[in-house]
Amino acid sequence: MVSYKKVEALSRGLSILRYVNEEQEATVGSLHAKSGLDKATIVRMLETLEQEGYVTRCDGAHWRVTGKTILLSGGYSAVREMGRLASPVLSESREILKWPASFGIFDRDAMIIADTTHDWRGMMVTRQPNHRPPMLTTSLGRAYLAYMDDKEREALLDLLRRDPTGWNALANKPAKIRELIADIRKKGYAVADNNYMAHTFGGDIWGMSVPVKGRTRLYGALVIMVLRRVIGEEEGVLDLAPRMQEVAPRIAEALGG
Structure with missing residues (x-):
């Protein structure tokens, strides 16, 4: 059992990062279809992840993960x-x-x-x-x-x-x-x-x-x-x-x- 209420914003942000990783080149529309989140929320999350260096825009519509995501699994051997x-x-x-x-x-x-x-x-x-x-x-x-x-x-x-x-x-x-x-x-x-x-x-x-x-x-x-x-x-x-x-x-x- 957990001792606290789940932080929904963090959970959703991690889900978006995982979906982008799975799709390789994701769009807001494809992420909306997978997550059920509204598109404005998805855009905010993508832009936050972009500022942190974990995703980048391929062009005006597509997103992909960056090499920085490898650091997230570095401790798992x-x-x-x-x-x-x-x-x-x-x-x-x-x-x-x-x-x-x-x-x-x-x-x-x-x-x-x-x-x-x-x-x-x-x-x-x-x-x-x-x-x-x-x-x-x-x-x-x-x-x-x-x-x-x-x-x-x-x-x-x-x-x-x-x-x-x-x-x-x-x-x-x-x-x-x-x-x-x-x-x-x-x-x-x-x-x-x-x-x-x-x-x-x-x-x-x-x-x-x-x-x-x-x-x-x-x-x-x-x-x-x-x-x-x-x-x-x-x-x-x-x-x-x-x-x-x-x-x-x-x-x-x-x-x-």
């Missing part, structure tokens, strides 16, 4: 260290997995990409290290969610229920969550929500993930991204799930077993 340890295994497993792969770890209310091979064989998927995929609609988040400790999972869902908009909406449907978890545990892998993938990639790509579990610890999850026109989801999981389940323990061993 977990993702870099986990990525460093997982990277050799991902590189060695490219021929096994066949498709671009990423390893992600849990980061409070989302996953965060620690390492990726998404530039492999010329297939570019815009999910680079430090990207934070949502928990309930991505295969990465779902695979981790299904194998979390029950108390930790409920704490996460309680956090997501506080902002049940967009990709967090499933948090308010406990029966659906239980059904989803049971299905993932039965199969040993998770697939992404079709609506999320259509919104993010235009329906051209589907994704699946498996948990990366050590002997006593859940480290994260392994995800691959597959072109639907090459192999469909139904056929793909039969071939790719065993391959991913072969690689995941190797990553766990590299991280400490």
Whole structure:
């Protein structure tokens, strides 16, 4: 429990900064659509962030973050260290997995990409290290969610229920969550929500993930991204799930077993 009331202005300003970072080149209109804040408020926040050096105008209408934002994550080393340890295994497993792969770890209310091979064989998927995929609609988040400790999972869902908009909406449907978890545990892998993938990639790509579990610890999850026109989801999981389940323990061993 917090001992004070949340500072709404700070919370909204941080949200705007996060949205600008996610979009790379954001407009007031796109930020309004994401945040629900009125446009005058968004302009004031952008201009304040600009004065502080965290965003800059690309032209008259677009905004992007500056290099100064890197300073905000300078004290967070977990993702870099986990990525460093997982990277050799991902590189060695490219021929096994066949498709671009990423390893992600849990980061409070989302996953965060620690390492990726998404530039492999010329297939570019815009999910680079430090990207934070949502928990309930991505295969990465779902695979981790299904194998979390029950108390930790409920704490996460309680956090997501506080902002049940967009990709967090499933948090308010406990029966659906239980059904989803049971299905993932039965199969040993998770697939992404079709609506999320259509919104993010235009329906051209589907994704699946498996948990990366050590002997006593859940480290994260392994995800691959597959072109639907090459192999469909139904056929793909039969071939790719065993391959991913072969690689995941190797990553766990590299991280400490």
